[in-house]
Structures are given as structure tokens and as C-alpha cells.
Amino acid sequence: MAQAPALPAGFELPLEARLPRIGAVDAVALEERAASLAKRSIKREAKVWALLLAIRTTDLTTLEGADTPGKAAAIASKARRPDPADPSVPQVAAVCVYPNLVPGVRERLVGSDVKVAAVATGFPSGQYPTAVKVADVRATVELGADEIDMVIDRGAFLSGRYAKVYDEIVQVKEACGERHLKVILETGELGTYDNVRRATLLAIAAGADFVKTSTGKISPAATLPVALCMLEAIRDVYEETGRRVGFKAAGGIRQAKQAVQHLVLVHETLGPEWLTPELYRLGASSLLNDILMQLRKERTGAYQSGDYFTRD
């Protein structure tokens, strides 16, 4: 019979002794708060500001089995110049691809500030031996990725083997070296907000630079309540330790309006300090064009057609 695992050292680190617990989340109240923040009315210059920020914090993503160097190159070009007709539109934060596509993307981005992010650790399932995951990360780093998006082992997490999840993150972090590590929780598989909160704190304790909602491969993904739940955990860690951990919302964010709602959530939960690419990312693909259309609508006053924006 397996022994119930002890909590790994460090799991409780973010919280002081007077909070000897991970804390609970009330689902109904969380969802209500998220829904009420989603009703913020963001208009005119505030909306333009948000849309530009959304672009600056976007990890423009393609994660398909069918991805080719050509497809990756097209995405990289889009990342660098989202709206060729309007150079005032900023570059995105990063391009996010599978490891094999990293070199091609890297090449296309030479001279720009756009980072290359790659998913690793047996993405998206994470159901591989730890050694394979670590090797995956090392190889991806060697291919030139600036940022690593890893997945946690949900199988281990859901069966209560928190120590395994924790140790893996620690090893991956080590393999990342200086590269930024984003830890994907795949919240859609965790079942409850309590689990989302636990997993967030566990990932942070293990050394995550960012915590990220989802792989984008399953639904639901980056819902507003899930994002709020993770942001509140990040806030608790910051308030207890002063450590700033980034947040990436990914999966299911397709419309500019949703992006603005996510930004409002960050703004009112963690404050303006988190509204930079250093601490916030939106993982998205089709979202970018919707934002570009909204921006041009704000600037010209006319509703836009997809024919005027590149599909990449």
C-alpha cells in the first residue's frame, strides 16, 4: 500500500506560520466576484489602452501537430508586426510553439524584443517519466527558447502525490537555468477551485516564475473565476513574502472583450504593477486579430471586416 505522502518541504513556504494552511476558496462567491468584475464598462481611451496592453502581453501561440517551419515563420512575422498597416500597434510579448519550431521562429525574430517560448515536459499531458521531461526541457533550451511553458503532472496531483509534482517542477526549473519558467496547471482537469489554489501555491513554492491556467487543449480553460482564483493566490504570496509571480491566462480567450475582462481582473486584484509583459501574459492565437479589429474600430469609428487583417 502506498503511504500518504508528506507535504514536500517548501509547499507551505509562501504562507507564514500563522496561516498554517493553504486556504479555501468558495466557488459561488468567487464566480460572482469574477462576474461582477466582468461587468466593468471599459470605454474609449481606457479601452484602447487595454487593447494595446493585451497585444503587448500576448504570447502568440500555435501548438498543432501540423505546425511547420512555414507556419511558425508566419506567426513570428505576425508577432513582430501585428498590423502592417499601423506601426503604432506594438509587438506581442512572445511567440509560443512546440520545441521543434523554436529555431525557425528564433531566426524570424532576430532584432526584435519578441521572446520565444516553447512548451515542454511532455506537453500537453505530462504523462511521461520525469527524466524524459527534464531532457525535453534541456533540449528545448538548447534549441534557443527564452521561456519554457511546462505542464504539471495532473495524474500525480489528483492522486495526492504532491511531492512528485513539486519535485518535478524543481527539477525543470533547474534545467531551465536563466530561462523563465511558466507552470501550466491545466485547471480544467483539476476539478475544484480549491485544487486550483493548491496547485498554484505548490507551483510557486517550487520556483515557478509564472503560473499559467491551461494548455489550450481542453475546455474549460482560462475562465475568469479560475484566473481570479490564481491571481488571489499570487496576491497572498506577494503579501506574505514580497515575491512577485507572473500569471498567464491561456485557452479560450478569443475575443478582445474577454481579454479586457481578464485585464480588469488583474488590475483590480493585483493592481497596475502586474500589467506588464514581465508579470502578465495572454496566451492566444485568434485573439490577436479580434483585438486589431477592435483597435481600428476605435480609431476609425467603423466596424471592421476580417478581410483587412492577415490570417497567418
Add this chain to the structure above:
Amino acid sequence: MRIPTALNPTVLTPSGADVAELDKSQREVAVPGDWTYASAPESRDVVRIADRYGHFVGGEWLEPGETYETIAPRDEESLAEVGQGTPADVGRAVAAARSAFADGWSSLPGSERAKYLFRIARLLQERSREFAVLESLNGGKPIKESRDVDLPLAAAHFFYYAGWADKLEYAFPNRRPRPVGVAGQIIPWNFPLLMLAWKVAPALACGNTVVLKPAETTPLTALLFCDVLRQAELPAGVVNIVTGDGRTGAALVESEDIDKVAFTGSTEVGKEIQRRLAGTGKKLTLELGGKAANIVFDDAALDQAVEGIVNGIYFNQGHVCCAGSRLFVQESIYEPLVAKLERRLATLRVGDPLDKNTDVGAINSAAQLEKIRELVASGVGEGAEIYQPPCVLPEKGYWFVPTVFTNVAQSYRIAQEEIFGPVLSVLTFRTPEEAVEKANNTPYGLSAGVWTEKGSRILWMAQRLRAGVVWANTFNRFDPSSPFGGYKESGFGREGGLHGLEPYLEFDE
């Protein structure tokens, strides 16, 4: 990161420029430093306010003698002249209600009464924007609350009680329910239309007719409601509305030909009404003040508890009889909880009630503002520690910054008296027993809140708290099917739910 102050105007670069050039131009894209939400005002054009209103009696507008000005608390703008109802006006209204009662309303089949109420519910839904704007304008509450809470609930109340109108014998088996007669109803200024709905819907469903007096400072949605009654083709005299101040209310209470009084307002006035009705045999329900305890245990979901605390006391500027005005925090989480609360307070947006992003609106009246200031000054004087987030208040109108008092002793006035404003007193406790004892240590007993993840403790607490409504892991929730009303000096009788029918019925047992 570059942080210029404003957005640069768009400059199109010629195509074919080299990539490095473009990167450079993009690097220079202006990034404003601060995300200030642009104002998002709800248009007030959707509602037309007359210059002058009379009393609505027998389906017609009765020309008032004396009038007074009703204003918008956000900027003291005069909105309309309304009538100061005299005893004669009240007398006419009661007579109209009496004849409507006798001339068919009370004997109308329940199913027909139901259809009138369904119509009213639908009309309120259709015209909700108009009512919401008017409610915020005249009362000062944020449009997001009048839009998302007051109006949907008001319509829901009519819909709920409409369904009861032809089912009363199932609600009260073997009791042969029949209407009481003419109900005199006096409502407060904190939820003007919603309180009207709480009063009028069950009264009508049970076959009574009513004379309603809206609060002195917030008569406009009740007067607009008369137009809904016209559209619903409700028989004349079934609902009569007489506006005015406390004198009008007193005339209504003392009117001989009413059979029942329903009052929502201060405990002081409630007691006076109870005294005046002594010996008359008239039915009475009172929904009075409160000083609710909101109790947070150390295992609670803290971020959600903070939301509940904020909703408990800053919802509707704290102008809520069931507001969670006494926060009891278990000492083991006192510091982190207060830190979270103060941080959250700083994100509240105080300002124009008609702005869709406003969280806390205007104080309802100069008199109420004065009362809040006086009590807050007493709190400071008694030695409590005050926290108010930085907040720019508009120059005109009535405003009060959301306030938290810590280091409050049970004996301070701010921990005892109902402030009816955005002012929270924080106290501590160590054990569940102590929490119950302190929470119940008040003459009031309207509502209470409990925050803990432990189910058995919730039920243990809920059983012991002497309050008519206990919100566990939530606060300030309302529903037409849920009975509402107080213990002790918070009043008697229930509004809402099946129990809300009883005050409007007599029984031949």
C-alpha cells in the same frame, strides 16, 4: 518600460520600410502608465421626469396643495416638485382604496388578480432601464445596483406573488384565507421601488387594496410606477400613492379606515407606529433597523469573505437595514484579514451613481450624511482607529468615503447604533461561543453572517444567532421566495416567500 503620459497619434509609416526600422518604431509606441477607466455614464435621457407630481388616488392624479422639491443626491439638482400629502389627501386615498376593495378587487377571482400582477412584473422588466436610471438619480445608488439588483428583484417579486394569488388555500390549508382589506404601507428610501414591490405585490395577491407612502426623499420611482399600473390596466383605486414626509405617514397610520399597516424604516418610528396602533386591533408588520454581525472564522475562504464583507457594508452605501455593520474576526486571522479588507477598500470606486463602474454612490440625503458624520466622529472620539482609502469625492452632492474602524470596543456607539452608512466596525473574538454572545448582544436581530468552511459550525452558529436571516458564506442576498424580517427590535412579521402572505390575510378557522 517607457511610460509616456498620453497616447501618441497614429502615424502610418510607408510600407517596405525595413524590418529593423519597424521594430524601432514599434519600440517607441507610447504606453500610458495608468489605466484609468473612462467614465461610462448611463444615459438619463431614457427617463422623462415631470416638473410636478400630484398624488395618485383612485387611478387619477390628485392636485397637491403644498409641494416640496425632490432632488438628486449626487449633485443636489432639483428633479421635480412633489406633493406633501395632507390628512385630507390620505383620507381620499384610503376612501379610494376602500371602494376599490369593496367594488370588485377583493371578490375578483385569484386567477384574474394574478394576471394583473404578472402584467406588472412584465412591464417592470420591459421598462427596467428607465426605472433603474430614475432610481439611481433620485436615490443616489450606483446604476449597477439598481440595474442588477433593485429592478430584477422588484419584477421578480411581482412575478412570484402573482403566482400565489389563486393558490392561497394551498398555502394555508384548512384556514379559509381572505383579504384583510385596505393596507397602509410606508416604505424607506434605501430601496424605493424594491420596497414598493415587497409591499404591494403580496398585498394585491391576497386581494387587498393599498395606500402607499414612498419615502420623502425618493418618491419618483413610485410615481413612475403609477404609469406601469396604467399600462397594466389595474382597476382604479387598488393602488394609491400619496407622497410626503413623516406627517403624511402619521396620517396614514392614524387613518381609521385602514385594516393593516406595513412599515419598513427606523426602529424609532416603528415603535411609535406600534404605540399609535395600540388598541385599534389593526394588523401590523414592522421591518426595522439592524446592526448585523458578520462573523469570520480563521478557516474561511478569506478572499471571498472579504468580498462578502465589502458587499455586506458598502452595498448601497451601507443604506441597508440588514447591512453587516459589525465585523467579528477571529483573532488568529485578524491582521491578514484587515490588510486584505483595506486593500480591497482602496479599489472601490466612489462617485457618480449613473456611471456603470461606480461601486459606491451618493449618500441619500443631507440629513443622513450629517448622521453618518456625527457617528463617525463619535467613533474617532471614543478611540477607534479609522481607515479611509484615498478617494476624490465630487464637490457637489452628498458623499462619504467608505470607512473601516478597527480597535472598536463593544461599548462604542459605532458598535451599538445603526449608522446606515458605509461605515464598518471591526471587532474580534476567540471562540464560537464568544462570537455568538457578542453577535447577539444587541437589541436588534435582523440578519447575521457566518464565514467558515466547516459545515457543522455553520449550522451550529446559524442555530444560535438571534436574527431573522443568516447568510453563511454569503451576504446581502435577497429573493422573493425567501422570507425576510427580524427578531427583537428589528421588527416582526416576514416579507417574502409563503410567510410573506400571512400579514395580508385573515383566517376563518
Add this chain to the structure above:
Amino acid sequence: MSRLPVKKTYKLFIGGAFPRSESGRTYDAEGQNVARASRKDVRDAVRAARDAQPGWAKATAYNRGQVLYRLAEMVEARSAEFAALCTGREEVERAIDRVVWYAGWADKLPQVLGGSNPVAGPYFNFTVPEPTGVVAVLAPDEPPLLGLVTRLLPPLVGGNAVVAVASETRPLAAIELAEALATSDVPGGVVNLLTGQHAELAPVLAAHMDVNAIDLCGADGDAPELERLAADNVKRVVRGRADVQSPWEIASFLELKTVWHPMGQ
């Protein structure tokens, strides 16, 4: 020579004990010297009721039902004595049956008077009846036993503690009932019975700030004034009838508490 019987001293019933009035006064009723309670006796009785009420309310409904049934047993055992003090055997039988009827209600009230409410949202919401607290009862003069039982049982079965003022002119049945109560399992202080002058005692009870409800059944001309006094702490005023039997009689001494809780994962 025939034996000289031991005569009863008619005393008050406060906190499970039988004290004389602290004032040392008596008055003549039904040919006996009956204790004439004072304001201070009212104070003591209310204090005893307040102390006893939480325990009575906390007892299981099943237990309260059994205790009240036991009261019926005690009255039945003394039915001859009671018959001599009221209109006769029939009144006693009706009084006993009424006690039994109310005893059976103890564990059914929440199901009849409360329920769950289908609110529009992810909340479980239910309403339960709870005792209002300390109830003052002005017992009617007629019928002397059944009238008191009719007014006493509804607040009692709901978990309230009672301070009752017996009929001024017909107090002996009430005192007999106090003795039955003392030998049943009703905890001391849950029922307190005062004898004396209504005009003296009723206003004190009506104005008492620690009394939650008052039943004016036995009040006559002074009812309006008592109602006025009752307003000082928003008492629930019940204008009870001397011979009625209904769960709604119980309901008038109950508060309704509604509890909300979210339903989430």
C-alpha cells in the same frame, strides 16, 4: 375526633420553586389567601424564564414533546383536585387532551411552519421556526384551567419560557397546575406562574425590556395601554382567545429564521 387537615399555602411558582411574594402580601381569592406578586416578583420570574429558555429551546423536539406529555400525565393524576378548582371534570379532560395535542406538535412544527425556498441562484435556502424567547401570558378568568392551558401550551411547545399571570379571581387552578408542572419534567424556570392583581402586574410585564412577546388574552380594559407599553422593545403582541387549539397559536410565538448557503464544488 376527626383529624385536622393540613391546609395548603398558595404560593408563587418561580424558577421551579414556590416562593411567597417578596412583598409578603396576599389577597383573598376563591376563599383562600393567595400570594399577591409584586413588581419584583415579576422581575425575578422574567429572570428565571430568561435563564431557563435557552436550555428548553435546545432540548430536542422529541424531548420537549415527551416532557409536555408527562405534564398531561401529572394533570390526569390530579384530575380530581383540578375538577374541584374549575368548571368540573369535563374541563379537566379537555385541558389534559389539549396538553397531549400540543405535546405532539413539538417535533412537527418546522415541517409545517418552515421549509426550503427555491431562490434564483446557487444557494440552498431554508426557513425554520424558532422560539421568540420569553413570553408573558395574561391568563383569562374563564375557564380557569382550560383557559390557562390554552394560552400556556402554545408558547411552551415552541421552546419559549413563560411568565404567566394567573386569573386574578380564579387563581387556584393555576397554582394546582404549577404543582403539576413542578412534578413533571418541565425544567425549572421554563414556566413561571404569578398570582396577584392584573392591574399591578400586567403593565410591568408589558413594559419589561427582556420580555419578547405578550399574550393579552386575560387583559380587559387596559389592553390598549399594555400594547403601548409593549412597543418599547417591539414586543410581539398576541390577542389570544381563551378556547382555541391550532398550530397557528404556536406560530404566533415563533420567529422565522431563514438561512442561506451557497452550493458550489
